[in-house]
Amino acid sequence: MQTSFTLAQLADPEVAESEKILRACVHCGFCTATCPTYVLLGDELDSPRGRIYLIKDMLENDRPATAEVVPHIDRCLSCLACMTTCPSGVHYMHLIDHARAHVEETYRRPFVDRLLRAVIAKVLPDRKRFRLSLFAAFLGKPLAPLLELIGLAPVAAMLRLAPAKVPPSGRVNPCVIPAEGERRGRVALLTGCVASVITPQINEAAIRILTRHGIEVVLAEGEGCCGSLVHHLGRKEEALQAARHNVDAWKGEIDGEGLDAILITASGCGTTIKDYGYMLRNDPHYAERARMVAALARDVSEYINKINKLMVVPTPALVVAYHGACSLQHGQKITREPKEVLSKSGFVVKDVPDGHLCCGSAGTYNMLQPQLAMALRDRKVACIAKVAPDVIAAGNVGCITQIAGGTEIPVVHPVELIDWATGGPVPGALRRLVDTV
Numbered sequence: 001m002q003t004s005f006t007l008a009q010l011a012d013p014e015v016a017e018s019e020k021i022l023r024a025c026v027h028c029g030f031c032t033a034t035c036p037t038y039v040l041l042g043d044e045l046d047s048p049r050g051r052i053y054l055i056k057d058m059l060e061n062d063r064p065a066t067a068e069v070v071p072h073i074d075r076c077l078s079c080l081a082c083m084t085t086c087p088s089g090v091h092y093m094h095l096i097d098h099a100r101a102h103v104e105e106t107y108r109r110p111f112v113d114r115l116l117r118a119v120i121a122k123v124l125p126d127r128k129r130f131r132l133s134l135f136a137a138f139l140g141k142p143l144a145p146l147l148e149l150i151g152l153a154p155v156a157a158m159l160r161l162a163p164a165k166v167p168p169s170g171r172v173n174p175c176v177i178p179a180e181g182e183r184r185g186r187v188a189l190l191t192g193c194v195a196s197v198i199t200p201q202i203n204e205a206a207i208r209i210l211t212r213h214g215i216e217v218v219l220a221e222g223e224g225c226c227g228s229l230v231h232h233l234g235r236k237e238e239a240l241q242a243a244r245h246n247v248d249a250w251k252g253e254i255d256g257e258g259l260d261a262i263l264i265t266a267s268g269c270g271t272t273i274k275d276y277g278y279m280l281r282n283d284p285h286y287a288e289r290a291r292m293v294a295a296l297a298r299d300v301s302e303y304i305n306k307i308n309k310l311m312v313v314p315t316p317a318l319v320v321a322y323h324g325a326c327s328l329q330h331g332q333k334i335t336r337e338p339k340e341v342l343s344k345s346g347f348v349v350k351d352v353p354d355g356h357l358c359c360g361s362a363g364t365y366n367m368l369q370p371q372l373a374m375a376l377r378d379r380k381v382a383c384i385a386k387v388a389p390d391v392i393a394a395g396n397v398g399c400i401t402q403i404a405g406g407t408e409i410p411v412v413h414p415v416e417l418i419d420w421a422t423g424g425p426v427p428g429a430l431r432r433l434v435d436t437v
């Protein structure tokens, strides 16, 4: 694609990077076929190619975002299916991230939208605030239909998504969980924010698998939200600040006893942490450290799949529908490892038809774009039903919550199954099913 940025514009490193991305696009439109919003809405402006044109127009002409353009940017899930499809290697992720920051800087949203986004940005990344908000959401749940009726669908969606019961806290940092027997490795595990509050059993399962196989696990002092929630809201500085906190926390461990890897059980966070080197590339104090941290970041499935000999014990050979979270399959290009390690653990793994399409969770998308998110969820649940699974496995807390809201089939993280298959407890969501097998 031809561009006509001025030299003055290109002096801004963000613009220079986006210009490179724009030039790689050859307008072929292959990406439209796999874009969930284009599949649902059929509007070119809700396709990757359409959005690329809108972004180019804003950046090239120094145009502030407008009420006409913003809805198309907002409707993008950041699922990155377009990046998997694109034959020209267009790095859409960095482009849409830049566009979201541009929208945040140049567009004044309507009051309710602003308020909602501010609440999400201040509450979700903070474990204590989020836990408190869940109690409030539980009390407010009966009001969801009324709120929807008066046009507050996102608030209704937030209430519906809140779990009916808040589980007790899992382990919090700082903490070191020693390896059982001879120590063969040492890793940090991201505690993060939302996942540690609503699904603490996932990290607990990962810790048991790792320590059982001789890996020491560190929950580093000071680590917290990876920044992806605010990053996807266009709140660039807040995202960079979260990234810097985590870089400091993990660099301390790297320089201390050392780390073989930094493991992440929520793939949405993993995609962001693997991008820390890029995000902080223009920060002279952090660029090198961020690159080092990003290079050590692994999805938990990547690491566990490399464990030489999994200590598998007999468990029922359940049929597992594997849902590839977009952040894992498109963002990190990890498709094989979770399925391979589930198979090695004795499960019968089935792919979900149309598995490239997002389930509609996409970070905070299911709160901010509830109608589209529900349509995608229902489509996903129908596709999953076609393989008639006993259980659904997904490597991202957002997908787990989203899909579980639309089906009676239990939804768990792969590590919960692998932990069970290597001597851990039956995953909570499977207890009733296992009793009947």
Ligand code: SF4
Pocket: 034, 035, 036, 037, 038, 046, 047, 048, 051, 075, 076, 077, 078, 079, 080, 081, 082, 083, 092
């Ligand atoms: S990230 Fe997903 S929703 Fe956004 S343009 Fe690409 S395919 Fe479409």
Ligand code: SF4
Pocket: 024, 025, 026, 027, 028, 029, 030, 031, 032, 048, 049, 082, 085, 086, 087, 088, 089, 090
């Ligand atoms: S597939 Fe790639 S090159 Fe083709 S229109 Fe989409 S982003 Fe551009």
